Amino acid sequence: MKQQSGFTLIEILVVLVIVMGLASIVTVNVVRHQTESKVKTAQLQISQFEQALQSYHLDHGRYPTQAQGLAALVGRPTVPPMPDRYPDGGYLARTRLPLDPWGNEYIYLSPGRQGQPFEIISYGSDGEPGGTGHAAEISSSDL
Numbered sequence: 001m002k003q004q005s006g007f008t009l010i011e012i013l014v015v016l017v018i019v020m021g022l023a024s025i026v027t028v029n030v031v032r033h034q035t036e037s038k039v040k041t042a043q044l045q046i047s048q049f050e051q052a053l054q055s056y057h058l059d060h061g062r063y064p065t066q067a068q069g070l071a072a073l074v075g076r077p078t079v080p081p082m083p084d085r086y087p088d089g090g091y092l093a094r095t096r097l098p099l100d101p102w103g104n105e106y107i108y109l110s111p112g113r114q115g116q117p118f119e120i121i122s123y124g125s126d127g128e129p130g131g132t133g134h135a136a137e138i139s140s141s142d143l
Contacts, residue, residue, distance in 0.1 A: 035125070035134045038101035042122040042138045045098055049073065049106065049120050050140055052091035059085065063118050066110045070097055070120070102127060114141055 052073045057063050060083045064072035067079045073091040077083065100106055100122040112119030119141050126135040 038125070039134060039138065041101045042124075043143055045100070046106070046120045046122065046138065046140050046143060048092070050143075053118060055091050056083075057117075059083070059087075063110055064108070066108070070106060070108045073097070112141055116141055 049070060053063055056073065062081070064070070064077065065079070065081070068077040071077070072083075074094060074097055075090060076086040097106070102122075102125050104123060104127045107121040107123070109119040109121070111117055119139055121140070122138045123129055124131050124135045124137055128135075129137060131137060
């Protein structure tokens, strides 16, 4: 008798279960790191806004008003008080304000909620004030 070689159905199922288990572990780790990287990106963008606001303050003796908002960093404000000399390229290396990593606009408060000259906020993954974990708001006053 000639013996056939090959895998049994049980052996194939065992291999599939192992592969699916490894894939689920990898997926969980990738999603966790992706969420963490969005928080870090928001923190970095807020830091860039802070630096640009400091440059604006040095040039004009004040920060943009609440009405002027962060848009004053990428284009000459159209709402008073108008800056005397505004640099051609603005204060960010962009022509438009970036959105936070979740696709929402950053919030600019002037003055900030704790009495600081300004505050920049991302509401996190849920886009709502408050929240916990990765849905918690990220504020310049906490960096």
